[in-house]
Amino acid sequence: GQSLEQPSEVTAVEGAIVQINCTYQTSGFYGLSWYQQHDGGAPTFLSYNALDGLEETGRFSSFLSRSDSYGYLLLQELQMKDSASYFCAVREFGGSSNTGKLIFGQGTTLQVKP
């Protein structure tokens, strides 16, 4: 089977750093993605890790450890606008030339307080 685990809620204050963890169990694995979704909006892409290590994009960083089936999203210098849901997603192997599909976790709701 396939499963992704991430915390359901996280609360932090403006200016702080927060880490959202994701553990996964899937058959066939290409990489780990992170998406952000504001209330009432559509998910938007944040990052993708195919290899072990840390990828940094501005205030956001994403980490992957393939051997541990674990990754995290790190948000620095939190702003009120970062209040949203964050989803980790695994891209599963699709076979032959197919690049596979995304399986999403249940999402973590981040609340940033003043």
Next chain:
Amino acid sequence: DAGVIQSPRHEVTEMGQEVTLRCKPISGHDYLFWYRQTMMRGLELLIYFNNNVPIDDSGMPEDRFSAKMPNASFSTLKIQPSEPRDSAVYFCASRPGIRTGNYNEQFFGPGTRLTVL
């Protein structure tokens, strides 16, 4: 590019009625995905297409759901007959192919909020 376009944005219907949701993917994208999002079940993949061909429909809940992609710029998701438990937000998403762009990034449409009474 206008991004992924979905219509209608909101749909309210009565149980038993047919519902058709529409999607126009980003031009040049090879993959199209239909998702359903509810509080209880999260974001579920229903079906996806590659070059207009259905690849995996294992997420389609039952025979009442069907999806088509007659050409590269249009797809429909149909529910017939609709039931109250189908109430959800339905997202369409598209993604480039392996040769044409960053195929790791999926672009979502604004979604259709469906309410079945």
